[in-house]
Amino acid sequence: xxxxxxxxxxxxxxxxxxxxxxxxxxxxxxxxxxxxxxxxxxxxxxxxxxxxxxxxxxxxxxxxxxxxxxxxxxxxxxxxxxxxxxxxxxxxxxxxxxxxxxxxxxxxxxxxxxxxxxxxxxxxxxxxxxxxxxxxxxxxxxxxxxxxxxxxxxxxxxxxxxxxxxxxxxxxxxxxxxxxxxxxxxxxxxxxxxxxxxxxxxxxxxxxxxxxxxxxxxxxxxxxxxxxxxxxxxxxxxxxxxxxxxxxxxxxxxxxxxxxxxxxxxxxxxxxxxxxxxxxxxxxxxxxxxxxxxxxxxxxxxxxxxxxxxxxxxxxxxxxxxxxxxxxxxxxxxxxxxxxxxxxxxxxxxxxxxxxxxxxxxxxxxxxxxxxxxxxxxxxxxxxxxxxxxxxxxxxxxxxxxxxxxxxxxxxxxxxxxxxxxxxxxxxxxxxxxxxxxxxxxxxxxxxxxxxxxxxxxxxxxxxxxxxxxxxxxxxx
Amino acid sequence: xxxxxxxxxxxxxxxxxxxxxxxxxxxxxxxxxxxxxxxxxxxxxxxxxxxxxxxxxxxxxxxxxxxxxxxxxxxxxxxxxxxxxxxxxxxxxxxxxxxxxxxxxxxxxxxxxxxxxxxxxxxxxxxxxxxxxxxxxxxxxxxxxxxxxxxxxxxxxxxxxxxxxxxxxxxxxxxxxxxxxxxxxxxxxxxxxxxxxxxxxxxxxxxxxxxxxxxxxxxxxxxxxxxxxxxxxxxxxxxxxxxxxxxxxxxxxxxxxxxxxxxxxxxxxxxxxxxxxxxxxxxxxxxxxxxxxxxxxxxxxxxxxxxxxxxxxxxxxxxxxxxxxxxxxxxxxxxxxxxxxxxxxxxxxxxxxxxxxxxxxxxxxxxxxxxxxxxxxxxxxxxxxxxxxxxxxxxxxxxxxxxxxxxxxxxxxxxxxxxxxxxxxxxxxxxxxxxxxxxxxxxxxxxxxxxxxxxxxxxxxxxxxxxxxxxxxxxxx
Numbered sequence: 001x002x003x004x005x006x007x008x009x010x011x012x013x014x015x016x017x018x019x020x021x022x023x024x025x026x027x028x029x030x031x032x033x034x035x036x037x038x039x040x041x042x043x044x045x046x047x048x049x050x051x052x053x054x055x056x057x058x059x060x061x062x063x064x065x066x067x068x069x070x071x072x073x074x075x076x077x078x079x080x081x082x083x084x085x086x087x088x089x090x091x092x093x094x095x096x097x098x099x100x101x102x103x104x105x106x107x108x109x110x111x112x113x114x115x116x117x118x119x120x121x122x123x124x125x126x127x128x129x130x131x132x133x134x135x136x137x138x139x140x141x142x143x144x145x146x147x148x149x150x151x152x153x154x155x156x157x158x159x160x161x162x163x164x165x166x167x168x169x170x171x172x173x174x175x176x177x178x179x180x181x182x183x184x185x186x187x188x189x190x191x192x193x194x195x196x197x198x199x200x201x202x203x204x205x206x207x208x209x210x211x212x213x214x215x216x217x218x219x220x221x222x223x224x225x226x227x228x229x230x231x232x233x234x235x236x237x238x239x240x241x242x243x244x245x246x247x248x249x250x251x252x253x254x255x256x257x258x259x260x261x262x263x264x265x266x267x268x269x270x271x272x273x274x275x276x277x278x279x280x281x282x283x284x285x286x287x288x289x290x291x292x293x294x295x296x297x298x299x300x301x302x303x304x305x306x307x308x309x310x311x312x313x314x315x316x317x318x319x320x321x322x323x324x325x326x327x328x329x330x331x332x333x334x335x336x337x338x339x340x341x342x343x344x345x346x347x348x349x350x351x352x353x354x355x356x357x358x359x360x361x362x363x364x365x366x367x368x369x370x371x372x373x374x375x376x377x378x379x380x381x382x383x384x385x386x387x388x389x390x391x392x393x394x395x396x397x398x399x400x401x402x403x404x405x406x407x408x409x410x411x412x413x414x415x416x417x418x419x420x421x422x423x424x425x426x427x428x429x430x431x432x433x434x435x436x437x438x439x440x441x442x443x444x445x446x447x448x449x450x451x452x453x454x455x456x457x458x459x460x461x462x463x464x465x466x467x468x469x470x471x472x473x474x475x476x477x
Numbered sequence: 478x479x480x481x482x483x484x485x486x487x488x489x490x491x492x493x494x495x496x497x498x499x500x501x502x503x504x505x506x507x508x509x510x511x512x513x514x515x516x517x518x519x520x521x522x523x524x525x526x527x528x529x530x531x532x533x534x535x536x537x538x539x540x541x542x543x544x545x546x547x548x549x550x551x552x553x554x555x556x557x558x559x560x561x562x563x564x565x566x567x568x569x570x571x572x573x574x575x576x577x578x579x580x581x582x583x584x585x586x587x588x589x590x591x592x593x594x595x596x597x598x599x600x601x602x603x604x605x606x607x608x609x610x611x612x613x614x615x616x617x618x619x620x621x622x623x624x625x626x627x628x629x630x631x632x633x634x635x636x637x638x639x640x641x642x643x644x645x646x647x648x649x650x651x652x653x654x655x656x657x658x659x660x661x662x663x664x665x666x667x668x669x670x671x672x673x674x675x676x677x678x679x680x681x682x683x684x685x686x687x688x689x690x691x692x693x694x695x696x697x698x699x700x701x702x703x704x705x706x707x708x709x710x711x712x713x714x715x716x717x718x719x720x721x722x723x724x725x726x727x728x729x730x731x732x733x734x735x736x737x738x739x740x741x742x743x744x745x746x747x748x749x750x751x752x753x754x755x756x757x758x759x760x761x762x763x764x765x766x767x768x769x770x771x772x773x774x775x776x777x778x779x780x781x782x783x784x785x786x787x788x789x790x791x792x793x794x795x796x797x798x799x800x801x802x803x804x805x806x807x808x809x810x811x812x813x814x815x816x817x818x819x820x821x822x823x824x825x826x827x828x829x830x831x832x833x834x835x836x837x838x839x840x841x842x843x844x845x846x847x848x849x850x851x852x853x854x855x856x857x858x859x860x861x862x863x864x865x866x867x868x869x870x871x872x873x874x875x876x877x878x879x880x881x882x883x884x885x886x887x888x889x890x891x892x893x894x895x896x897x898x899x900x901x902x903x904x905x906x907x908x909x910x911x912x913x914x915x916x917x918x919x920x921x922x923x924x925x926x927x928x929x930x931x932x933x934x935x936x937x938x939x940x941x942x943x944x945x946x947x948x949x950x951x952x953x954x
Binding site for chain 1: 512857858
């Protein structure tokens with residue numbers, strides 16, 4: 001028996017050994033990605049377009065830690081709480097990675113007793129979702145939030161939010177777009193006058209929300225069949241939710257015999273009228289559509305809701321037509337931000353705007369990659385390579401490049417004592433550097449530098465003292 | 478007994494209940510911080526100075542996820558591994574927050590089989606340290622890494638790294654600084670010729686490293702008394718490590734009867750000579766000091782080591798003189814980046830440079846805050862507030878501001894239907910907006926806008942069509 005036992009133990013050890021010896025895999029965690037220099041170039045282009053716009057509108061910027069106390073996130077996300085990444089308890093505080101930027105923002109305002117702020121925050125958030133990475137969904141992804149918190153006269157900040165979305169989508173040049181707007185009060189009033197019982201508002205609302213993917217007939221039968229709404233009520237809803245338009249539609253509905261009797265609807269329509277008047281002053285009503293079927297996630301929101309969608313891109317035909325859907329959304333949030341076991345409640349009513357940056361980055365990448373234009377995605381901004389024609393002259397190259405750096409010119413030099421001219425030119429072709437400043441024995445004698453335009457192979461001798469000026473002139477667009 | 482038991486249980490339940498009902502505390506996790514708009518303004522100023530310099534030198538940029546597979550970090554940090562933040566095992570991969578940017582960089586290169594790259598990466602890293610936040614140390618903090626990976630002719634990239642540190646510290650305007658350089662090979666050669674046994678290299682090295690905080694006599698007695706080095710060897714070391722200088726010191730040591738006999742030292746000194754020649758071409762030898770006592774953390778490094786320190790700031794007297802110490806460090810790392818249980822080893826020899834950004838941000842903040850100059854830290858970039866003199870005219874304000882936004886002017890408007898002119902002017906004072914564009918009945922009739930300079934109270938009427946031009950002219954520095 002002892003012998004058998006020993007044999008078994010040995011076998012077990014062997015097995016255990018093999019089991020333990022798994023192959024190390026060189027990868028990033030599930031649902032995450034690296035950004036290569038090329039992807040970073042896209043990301044910086046998109047972010048810089050977005051932040052320039054926020055800056056143009058006088059926004060400040062804040063940042064918060066990547067993790068929060070677990071209890072700060074507790075009770076904020078309902079069902080989705082299971083997607084939160086918790087940190088291991090290592091004998092300190094219980095921590096979780098942030099799930100969005102809204103709760104940290106609310107925590108920041110409450111902690112610092114701030115009631116008035118217009119801020120943006122672009123940062124990564126974390127969700128243990130089952131990512132569909134091919135469709136651009138990740139477990140670690142960027143959110144880009146812009147919020148105006150404070151009490152103001154109605155619809156002025158709301159109009160500015162829509163102007164901001166309009167500016168950003170125009171600046172990103174992703175093709176034509178439409179911004180749909182609606183108002184929670186109009187929806188609630190509409191449901192009431194159509195005869196939807198209070199208890200069914202939420203579920204009927206989520207049916208209405210499917211109208212951008214389903215025809216009305218299907219939505220109607222879901223309401224009546226699955227959700228038990230009376231056919232009459234459904235038909236009345238159908239009359240409204242298929243309406244889209246501008247100021248004239250708002251005015252027509254203000255005269256609507258049913259809606260005009262409902263206090264909430266009247267208030268919402270009154271504000272919507274005001275909003276369209278402001279949007280007209282901003283000159284952007286052409287791309288705004290008052291759409292009674294827009295009803296996204298209404299739980300925490302009062303007031304205005306909006307959502308921007310890209311229309312089919314004719315200028316940038318995409319090989320595999322994917323459903324782009326919405327690229328930005330916004331709503332006025334209203335609510336008390338509850339702190340458990342605390343007498344303090346915080347009134348948290350920012351007007352929020354979220355840009356779906358991963359989508360925007362992906363689209364920009366495709367547009368740039370597929371564009372017929374000459375524009376290549378460069379990963380550096382180098383204006384000029386300092387090269388030598390002869391195989392020595394490293395010292396002269398270093399002297400010249402220091403002059404250029406000190407003058408603020410973006411310049412590179414190959415880290416070789418004796419590089420071939422051909423290799424230096426090839427490097428420019430590969431990396432998109434537009435100019436080469438060539439030093440040679442003759443040029444040094446003459447006090448000039450030979451400046452070569454990589455694209456055209458044109459060469460001119462430039463006096464050394466005007467080289468910086470010449471490079472600037474030739475590389476400024 | 479049953480009765481007593483029930484009583485006890487009740488008491489216990491009561492106690493437990495009270496224990497569980499802790500007060501919710503509104504705070505960020507230990508060792509972390511929010512960045513307020515003012516702190517963000519400083520951060521963006523520092524980061525933009527740094528990245529402009531990296532861009533000027535042709536660097537690319539990458540990004541990696543905030544967490545890595547736990548096994549990617551395993552065995553990379555020795556003792557310090559206990560400071561790594563692990564994520565909770567929720568039935569998926571075992572993950573840890575990144576501890577630095579070097580291991581993710583190595584993983585990125587290995588995964589993508591990249592051998593040549595010049596990249597920077599500015600991102601947050603995580604260490605469960607006992608933070609001394611008053612001294613600017615946090616558990617979540619930024620690292621700023623710049624690395625040149627690849628095989629090149631000696632000392633050319635090394636010289637560029639020093640040039641970069643020189644440029645960044647000059648551009649940040651934090652006062653005078655000094656960059657100390659040394660070379661691992663010179664240190665090893667020196668220890669050998671002084672008679673330090675191989676087994677004591679490391680411990681003697683860490684004694685030498687204390688010379689910037691302790692006088693030589695104390696370091697010597699540590700070497701002899703605690704570490705058992707012979708007094709003769711210690712005295713020989715003492716002759717070397719108190720030397721500092723430039724090219725002339727390098728040349729003198731190349732003639733040194735002992736060092737010139739040591740292959741490693743000779744190689745190191747030869748390269749140091751080359752480095753100083755290149756630095757002279759860059760015109761920066763004035764702030765570079767070859768310092769034989771510089772010996773920081775030599776474990777993983779071959780070649781050049783350097784470290785930048787700020788000297789006493791005479792222009793910016795600091796109230797409480799704190800030890801600033803080094804603000805940047807760099808070294809050539811050489812090593813196989815081992816992947817456990819894998820036949821693949823990756824040759825990872827980047828020349829790295831780390832800027833201690835938290836320190837740099839803190840210093841910039843102090844300099845700006847304490848500076849006698851007019852420069853205030855603004856949290857927005859708004860050039861002009863669009864205001865109205867009369868209590869109506871919201872529509873005219875909105876029309877004008879849309880014109881300005883569309884022309885790329887950074888402009889704000891108060892979200893009020895009828896703001897008082899005084900409140901509008903006060904808002905500019907508070908936020909540092911330099912100009913006010915005032916519309917009134919008369920101005921509208923005359924086709925002009927009244928432009929007011931907040932600082933001087935000067936007012937001029939500007940024709941509406943040249944307003945954009947005028948604002949640009951007055952707000953460009």
